[in-house]
Amino acid sequence: MRTVVFWTHLLVGVTAGAVILFMSVTGVLLAFEPQITEWLERDRRLVTPPPGAPRLPVETLLARAREARPDQRPASVTLRSDPAASAVVSFGREGGALFIDPYRGTVLGGRSPVHGFLHEVVEWHRWLGSRDLGRPLTGAANLGFLALVGLGVYLWWPRRWTRETVRRAMLFDARLRGRARDFNRHNVIGIWCAPVLLVITLTGLVMSYEWANNLLFTLTGTEAPPPADRPAPPAREGQGANRPASRRAEARVPAGLDALWQRAERQVPGWVAISLRMPPRPDGPLTFVIQDPLGWHPAPRSQLVLDASTGDIVKWEPFADQNLGRRLRAWVRPLHTGEAGGITGQAMTGVASAGATVLVWTGLSLAWRRLRNSRPRSVSRAAGPAVQAGQEVSAD
Numbered sequence: 001m002r003t004v005v006f007w008t009h010l011l012v013g014v015t016a017g018a019v020i021l022f023m024s025v026t027g028v029l030l031a032f033e034p035q036i037t038e039w040l041e042r043d044r045r046l047v048t049p050p051p052g053a054p055r056l057p058v059e060t061l062l063a064r065a066r067e068a069r070p071d072q073r074p075a076s077v078t079l080r081s082d083p084a085a086s087a088v089v090s091f092g093r094e095g096g097a098l099f100i101d102p103y104r105g106t107v108l109g110g111r112s113p114v115h116g117f118l119h120e121v122v123e124w125h126r127w128l129g130s131r132d133l134g135r136p137l138t139g140a141a142n143l144g145f146l147a148l149v150g151l152g153v154y155l156w157w158p159r160r161w162t163r164e165t166v167r168r169a170m171l172f173d174a175r176l177r178g179r180a181r182d183f184n185r186h187n188v189i190g191i192w193c194a195p196v197l198l199v200i201t202l203t204g205l206v207m208s209y210e211w212a213n214n215l216l217f218t219l220t221g222t223e224a225p226p227p228a229d230r231p232a233p234p235a236r237e238g239q240g241a242n243r244p245a246s247r248r249a250e251a252r253v254p255a256g257l258d259a260l261w262q263r264a265e266r267q268v269p270g271w272v273a274i275s276l277r278m279p280p281r282p283d284g285p286l287t288f289v290i291q292d293p294l295g296w297h298p299a300p301r302s303q304l305v306l307d308a309s310t311g312d313i314v315k316w317e318p319f320a321d322q323n324l325g326r327r328l329r330a331w332v333r334p335l336h337t338g339e340a341g342g343i344t345g346q347a348m349t350g351v352a353s354a355g356a357t358v359l360v361w362t363g364l365s366l367a368w369r370r371l372r373n374s375r376p377r378s379v380s381r382a383a384g385p386a387v388q389a390g391q392e393v394s395a396d
Contacts, residue, residue, distance in 0.1 A: 002154075005155060009147075013363045017363065019128075019137055020144070021361070023138060025357055026121050027349070029121050032343075036118070041115065046085065047103065054103075058257050065098050069095075075278055077090070077275070087100045126138060135208070142204040146205060150198075179369050182365045185358060189359055196348050221324075260286055261288075268292055273291040276288055283308055286305065289302075297334075298334050298339055298340055302317060337349060
């Protein structure tokens with residue numbers, strides 16, 4: 001059984017090793033992405049509030065953003081309850097964002113170049129830069145990595161639990177060289193990183209495959225929400241793409257937005273942040289995503305949909321009333337990035353990702369040594385039982 005598991009572990013690792021290595025390296029780069037971008041953009045994210053001055057209306061902030069970028073449509077606007085926080089107007093996935101002083105209306109600038117770089121790293125980490133071509137590869141690699149973690153723990157498990165076998169399996173030995181050194185590093189790093197890597201791969205599986213996402217809801221006996229609508233394709237030439245830029249920008253700004261925003265603020269006393277997704281047409285319903293006061297979740301968000309004409313509530317989904325499946329699904333991304341555990345969790349995720357790069361390297365090195373040193377069967381039999389296919393898997 002150990003021989004079968006060993007060869008399965010080896011074949012999966014060699015097949016998916018390159019993609020797993022790439023995802024691990026990019027995972028290290030993204031471990032502290034929020035802190036890095038927040039520090040680099042601190043001159044734009046933070047302002048000094050004038051004494052006693054109120055914030056400008058949301059409509060005014062959007063107008064300043066449209067003046068700065070007349071050829072782009074605002075996709076969302078976000079305000080935080082922190083008086084020193086800037087307003088953020090986003091222009092979509094590819095359009096970036098602008099930071100605006102909420103008291104003076106001054107446009108402070110856009111995202112930093114490093115933010116743009118990390119955004120590209122996220123795209124490559126998730127689907128190798130292409131949703132259509134790369135997503136199946138990263139999903140399959142993540143599934144293979146999950147198998148590697150499980151099979152690796154099985155292979156690591158000592159046949160006899162003694163102090164010596166546990167020491168060799170869990171501690172580095174600086175005296176080893178060559179294959180023995182790689183084998184020792186592969187075992188030790190693998191077992192110490194296995195719990196975190198198991199969480200990363202399981203959550204990655206839920207984000208990669210719809211069947212895994214639906215399975216989460218099935219296991220909790222709850223109904224999965226309908227899939228989000230795919231973004232509309234770009235307008236063809238002659239079908240709106242040639243309209244004046246000012247008209248395109250104005251088309252998505254609803255009237256009476258300030259009153260509706262105040263209605264959203266009253267919905268959740270003590271709110272932390274509110275984001276408004278701009279509707280595709282001015283009379284369409286307005287969707288507010290409201291971050292509740294910090295509790296057992298790192299960023300609990302409720303959703304409020306208001307009628308743009310009357311201000312009546314079309315739909316209200318508080319985070320606390322979500323079913324078990326949706327509450328667990330809300331934990332998937334924070335667990336995957338480590339943000340669920342704060343900076344300690346992010347550090348553990350970064351270290352585990354760095355460990356995964358060593359696992360891939362040592363695993364491929366062991367596979368190459370095995371291939372290079374392979375001999376005909378007759379020679380292997382003459383060498384005796386020491387040259388067995390599963391020799392490396394024995395921990396005792």
